[in-house]
Amino acid sequence: MVRRFSIMRWLRFKASVTAAAILQTFTGNPAWTPARFDKLAEEGFNRNVWVYRCVMVTAQHVASVPLLLYQQKRKKRVEVEEHPLLDLLNKPNPLQSRNEFMESWAAFLLLSGNSYIEMNGPTRGAPTELWAWRPDRTTIIPGGDNFIQAYRYSVNGRNIDVPAEKIIHSKFFAPLDDFYGLGPIQVAARVIDQDNAANTWNASLLQNSGRPSGAFLAKKPLNDKQFERTKYQLRQEYAGASKAGKIMLLEGDVDWKEMSLSPKDMDFIESKKMSRLEICAAFGVPPELVGDREHATYSNYKEARASFYMETVLPLLDKLIDKLNAQLIPLFGDNLTLAYDTDQIPALQENSEVKWTRAIEALKTGLISFDEARHMVGYESISGGNARLIPATFIQVDEEGASISTGDEGNQDDTIQDPMKRAEMIFTKAASALKTKQFIDSIEKRREGFIKSAEQIIRKRFAAEKKAVLKIFDTAGESTDIVAAIEKAIDSQRKEWEKTLTAIWMATTEEFAKNEFERLNSQSKGMQAKFFDQEFAVLNTIIQKYIFDVVADAVTKVTKFTKELLKHVIGEGVAKGESLLKIAKRIENVYTGDFDKNRSITIARTEVISASNYGNHMGAKATGLPLEKEWIAVLDSRTRDDHAETNGQVRDMEDYYDIGGEKAMYPRRP
Structure with missing residues (x-):
């Protein structure tokens, strides 16, 4: 040793x-x-x-x-x-x-x-x-x-x-x-x-x-x-x-010599x-x-x-x-690890804002992925963060540099001078372009980022709701009406749910509305640059009221489903004669199992897709152009049969689609 x-x-x-x-x-x-x-x-x-x-x-x-x-x-x-x-x-x-x-x-x-x-x-x-x-x-x-x-x-x-x-x-x-x-x-x-x-x-x-x-220079030597x-x-x-300044009184024959x-x-x-x-x-x-x-x-x-x-x-x-x-x-x-956050330093706030703006602009233009943008502002990577946004105004090209055809190149007529007629013609052609895989993929990729973010905050909301529900069991006794107490606890979370879904809707709606407006604006070439801000501001009150109503309905459905599920879980526990502790464990398993993850994803997809479609609708409406809309179904395993059958329906902007006998202004919402 x-x-x-x-x-x-x-x-x-x-x-x-x-x-x-x-x-x-x-x-x-x-x-x-x-x-x-x-x-x-x-x-x-x-x-x-x-x-x-x-x-x-x-x-x-x-x-x-x-x-x-x-x-x-x-x-x-x-x-x-x-x-x-x-x-x-x-x-x-x-x-x-x-x-x-x-x-x-x-x-x-x-x-x-x-x-x-x-x-x-x-x-x-x-x-x-x-x-x-x-x-x-x-x-x-x-x-x-x-x-x-x-x-x-x-x-x-x-x-x-x-x-x-x-x-x-x-x-x-x-x-x-x-x-x-x-x-x-x-x-x-x-x-x-x-x-x-x-x-x-x-x-x-x-x-x-x-x-x-x-x-002082004496003319005669001094002893x-x-x-x-x-x-x-x-x-x-x-x-x-x-x-200083005091008058001198000296004896003898002397002279003053200043050393300047x-x-x-x-x-x-x-x-x-x-x-x-x-x-x-x-x-x-x-x-x-x-x-x-x-x-x-x-x-x-x-x-x-x-x-x-x-x-x-x-x-x-x-x-x-x-x-x-x-x-x-x-x-x-x-x-x-000890560290510091430069965003918390007032003198560097402007630098931080510039960094955020640069990251967002690079993300919007498709130059960088979500993860690359997050790294620029000091955040960690996320699942699916390698995705990029593809702006609708970009033309996708193949590896040889040739434009990917949409089948409408031969029908373009640049001789039309009337901006309104030109916009109407271009929008009709754009409706056909919607069917191309490239355009659909660009919409889906932009949605995916919002869905990921929405899923995370919805899961946090479920975690807070779980905490409120389980807190009941801290004071519950044999005589406690557990079902009623849990329903009350869930209802107490309603305002927080409304805040969460409203935030998802507002962010998604505005982003997709602005993007759709700019896409049509770039094609019509006949509007003012600031027209969107003016028109969207006018529509803002309508949008807020609509989102308020939609969110209220969505929260009701979410909480109702949760109540019914927990009621069923409690019923199973009571039928087996389980203690309150075991019933609480059952409820905790509901919130922490696959149900929590899968349900969060489902709610996130539903709300983001609905909000993005509504945003596209309101962005097009803000142009003031006489436009038509076409129902384009993404034909995959998640698409409902009646939605697939509705694929290809063309309507005026304010007319409803016919979906198996029911009416809807756009996909996902009546």
Whole structure:
């Protein structure tokens, strides 16, 4: 056992010859910091307003970004809203809040190039406290199998060595140091000194009434006593800002010689501007954010803030989060990850909106799939997400680049000038084109995306309904009318069902209405570009009322079916003399079995297909053209016999189809 450990250690160091050489250099002695942090903090942070502001604005912005905890479950990443790790981060120690802790962590790193977080708690397992150490009190002790043996914290002559695995050490890259990082304040040390010197010089000039030094010239030599007396008198009576402008009274034959400076030598303003820009550059902070309103580096303040987040704040936050994910998070369990959402950062909201718009437009034009669009905005893949939308206005071509014929090319007549007649003719031809497989497939693919989304939110609605129904059994007794109680619980979910189905209908209707309007508009070439928005707004009241009525009817049917099914399930349990607990299990199995999935899909398909057909109908109606409609049945296993028989019926827009003796304005709805 001992031999095996020695071999493993030898192999580890053989893989890194440089590490072994470095450790031999120190032989267990402390690796001293290359610069005194206390001096850097005193001369830079404490004395220079630009350094102070750059450090604080960066640290405060880092601390303001909300941290999110995710857990990987199979192929899906799920957000965790309650967890001991989140509790620790929200209250890292008795003296600091989350923001104070994150601010000090980031500020120490910016000032010294190093930051140290102590994970205080049990010897093994997750820590209970997090403390940010002062870099000026921290020394690295090289050695051990992991390159660093311990971290030493020194206070008032007392040294405390803490094992390396208990410390999270973050540092900036330093090309000439094996242990410590190189901070921005060290890189900018010379320009900071120059700026401080300029401030000191200007303060001296102010105290000297804004005048440079001068000299009194005695025409006759002064003895030592006269010289000392005159010097004392000048210092006591006339030196200092409070005595500026006071009339001098001197003895003897003396003259004043002013030591003037050239305008170039006195140009401190430009010098300080350059110093300010260099300091801001070292910290990666736009000058606008620290009070510089003169130097217009960005077109506006909003762009400066967004750039500041993307180029400085988030990279620094990534460095800190990576350390937490590497050292702290594994102590709380597997498959956990800390991250953040840029959509929750106000300064990046506009960037987020642009990203969403770009993804939606690319999806609509068929350039990318549903999954590719979801990835662009930070969402996971979904089942069936490889599908693409094919806009109805696109012409499908074969691999040789030739257009796929619809059989109507020879009948086109471009000599018709009347837009209305031309639109009517084109729509008649389009009705024939509807029968082609390409057109039907494009409609089905666009529907499929809505059906997938609708299925997910319907399943969530069933899950909420299940929770409400099963809650009855928490207080139910032998005398409880279970059927009545369950019906009441289902009825209590009616408003939520109405919200869910209304959302499905509104989204689907508007999308398909607009698409159908634009398809006809592009073919007629005789309407205004904004005509849809105007006409659809007029029809909006009619559409909303229709959807309200349809949804109310749909919810009634959904809840009625559920009530009847659960009533049957309860009846079976009662007939077998089962306890309330077993009956509750029966009901839970109904909601969590194939019934839930299959029924969600059925409802989603029914409502989306109905809403899309209604949207097509209203989009065509919004054109104001004298149009006809034709019933096109998708002849597959799901198509009803009476719908298949209705295939090919042509009607005016406001006339009903005849479906086996019943009337319908369009498929799926009367």
